Amino acid sequence: EFALREHDADKPLDVLLLEEPENHLSHTNMKRLVHRISESRAKQIFVATHNSLISTRLNLRNSILLNSSSPEPLTMRDLPEDTAKFFMKAPDNNVLEFILSAKVILVEGDAEYILLDSFYSLVTGSSLEADDIHVISVGGTSFKRYLDIAKVLGIRTAVIRDNDGDYQTNCIDNYLGYVADNIGIFYDAVNTSNTFEICLYDLNREVCDELWLADRKTLSVQEYMLKNKADCAFELLDKKADQIIIPDYIERAFQWINE
Known part of the structure; x- marks a missing residue:
């Protein structure tokens, strides 16, 4: 001062x-x-x-x-100037973590973030840390802002996102300006599998029902998972981590990030 x-x-x-x-x-x-x-x-x-x-x-x-x-x-x-201005006003973020990483996986929310480390170990037999991969939860509306940085610096970046009911519009057309060797967008190509939780439940009905069906009165298990995303992800990790079937688009992201 x-x-x-x-x-x-x-x-x-x-x-x-x-x-x-x-x-x-x-x-x-x-x-x-x-x-x-x-x-x-x-x-x-x-x-x-x-x-x-x-x-x-x-x-x-x-x-x-x-x-x-x-x-x-x-x-x-x-x-881009508007991206720089966005980060000047956005909530506290992980920009330097992103910039200082060699390989990054961006996810939408807490549920994906909580489970991704376990998923990666199950699929690859390795760990994110051992393979020099950093995971950042940024929220779906901020993906492009981080990808602007990835384009400038050449950071290998995989985006794992929901298709939100229209994979063509939200996951393909939406990123036409970000087609690059170091950027990959990964999503479920079935429009009805529009969120991570729905994909997870469809593949793991028996496991999820075992955890949450008995206590349901009004909500279905899938509805309960959608309303309690982070808590359900943590309980899956804590009690059923080695039994979970992992969505294919997440496995493809793991394969791509290591190419």
């Missing part, structure tokens, strides 16, 4: 270097600092950080990235 003020008119501060300010500030004070930096116009400021909030709020297009997977510094100058 002291350095950001031009308190000496005769000797103004031209350049300011800040190293990982997130290590010394509360979340609230960090937001205040970001605001002060963004408002400063009379000096050049360099901030070294591992914090997504600082990176995004100060505009990703201003970033210089030092990544162990690249021998040269990378920049985000080619990131």
Whole structure:
């Protein structure tokens, strides 16, 4: 705060270097600092950080990235301006986790995130960590924003998403601008299997009924799973992880991410 003020008119501060300010500030004070930096116009400021909030709020297009997977510094100058603005205003996110990963699987919600590690082990006999794959839950409306970054940086990115009742429109046509060797979109191609929970129940009726049918009074088991997505995913993981049949589109995502 002291350095950001031009308190000496005769000797103004031209350049300011800040190293990982997130290590010394509360979340609230960090937001205040970001605001002060963004408002400063009379000096050049360099901030070294591992914090997504600082990176995004100060505009990703201003970033210089030092990544162990690249021998040269990378920049985000080619990131679409509206995507940079989106991340400046979006809720706290996992942008730096995404940027600093070699391979990423993006999922829509908590249920997929909770189960994906177990699914991967069952399908591949390996682990996400061993194969250098990072999983991020971003919400379906944000997929394209992360894919904009993937296009700029060449990050191998698999999107696992629901077809929402129309796979052609939502999963194919919707991503025509993101056709690239490093981007894959994976979904169920049966429109009636429109969510992850429905796909999971259709393949695992006996397992799911064993867990939840006895206590049902008004909701069916499938309806219960749709209304309690994260809790059901956790219970499946906790009690039936080795018995689950995994949807084919998720298995295809695992195969593709390792090609």
